[in-house]
Amino acid sequence: MKKIQLIIILILTLFPSYLNALIEVDITRGNLNPLPIAVSPLYSDNDTTNQLKKEVNVENIGSEISSVIENNLRTTGLFNPLERDAFLQKPDVAHLKPRFEDWSLIKAQALITGKVEFKDDKVRVEFRLWDVLAAREMLAIAFTTVPNNWRRIGHIISDKIYQRLTGEKGYFDTRIIYVSEKGPKTKRIKKLAIMDQDGFNTKYLTLGNELVLTPRFNPTNQMVTYLSYFKNLPRVYLLDIETGIQEVVGDFPGMTFAPRFSPDGKKIIMSFAKDGNSDIYTMDLENRMVEKITNHPSIDTSPSYSPNGKYITFNSDRSGYQQIYVMKSDGTNVKRVSFGNGLYGTPVWSPRGDLIAFTKLHKGKFYIGVMRTDGSGERLLTENYYQEAPSWSPNGRVLIFYRETKSNSDGEGFSAKLWSIDLTGYNERQVITETDASDPSWSSLLTN
């Protein structure tokens, strides 16, 4: 994949420091009153529109970028993008100087305007975010990039808006890697697939000749680690999604599985199973040194580092049943942290460091939940027939996971889909994929 270059040309204005408070969106509560926001279609003159229509085959690029932004904002559950039909002011005029009365009339509290230009084979997009009630500009930024990156511009603008209004980094200029599934349960065909966070630009990275499971992004670059049954030997692999080059991780005489990267991207942590016992190992990707982290006759698996790299949370049945544990990254100081009723699996440390997301099985139901890293404050976010494997958005606000439906005795009725839910437990929604899907992993922000 081509390395994407984005240049922020200029920041038109810095945040003005006025005394009156500008709008803020509180993301810590389930937001039952999403902020009404008007996304005025980005303006492009006829020449630009026609040239870009030829270049990237979209009818009206400004309008399309605005749709990307609207969709991103809507899926957060924090914003309510208003119907364009109700807009009174023309996009080009609004971008120069909004008539705030017109926008407050349709109940917009925030307004986004912008302009697209095409020059020297590059697209230049500028946008402004306005506080309608305070009649103020809050943010203005311009980007230049190659035409094919137009959707990413929409994502980056969404990130800037989200950050300005919530005070936290966004998660829109990101991708999801997952396992695409097809066929009957007894002979399921699985392929690695990658898509933009909003479900566009799906690409398949393997052909489906061998079983593949649990892909995870390196948080620092475009590498992926996953489990493949290539030649019927289940092993952890490393894949560079830009070059397509892949290699086996380590030289283990048996199954390696449940891989994840360390937060600095330099190590892979995984399980190695031998003689009926699974323990946790790390391999340094630079010097290829392998280290054994746990040494216990129980099943130790699903390891995940804390964001500072000092701790590891993992899944073990050393108490007799599947529970969640935390230890120092050298394997010492092992402490059980899950003590509720039921079985606990797939712990994943939040990128903010304060929470562990998990799957819980209790009385025949599966839950996605979060707890503090000492196991206190357990909150179950969603209950279903089957769901597991949460993965955090890079800002730690949203979890993506997969959910399977029950099948009848002939295997009919089965499906596997990706879902996301806000950390608050609100805003649960299906993430649309081209095929059935499982094992999602969220990338870091592609640009900061």
Added chain:
Amino acid sequence: MIFTKSTLNIILASCFALLLSACATQKASKIDSQIQGDVYTGTDTVEYLADGVPDRVFFATNESVLTTASRDTLRKQAAWLRKNSDINVVLEGHADERGTREYNLALGERRANAAKDYLMTYGISENRISVISYGKERPVDSGSNPLAWSKNRRSVTVKAN
């Protein structure tokens, strides 16, 4: 006819008892043919390595302990392997769909190794046996019900050559 109260009671009680035991036997025999406790005991998915040598053993939920029936099956497999010393086997460990994917991979490996250990105690050399876990990835029954899950919690002995 006139019954005393106590006779009537006795008759009623015995009728009730009969009814109960009828229920119990019917229910028990239905389960017996399929699952005992949590372990599958039927044969409809079983294949045979040779005449009278079943290819698979079944496990209880979350367990890798071999049942009496499983040990019997594995002794038959061991006897057959001793007679056919040119044959190597792969033990394929599986789990049902009611568990997290990664844990199930480990559980499948543990189940296949339980079978392997037993074959080894009956004289089959370690280098004739390899082990692979499929976790919950390759169910034999695609239903979502306790019977289907019990068929899927298995270790299957497959000829490697």
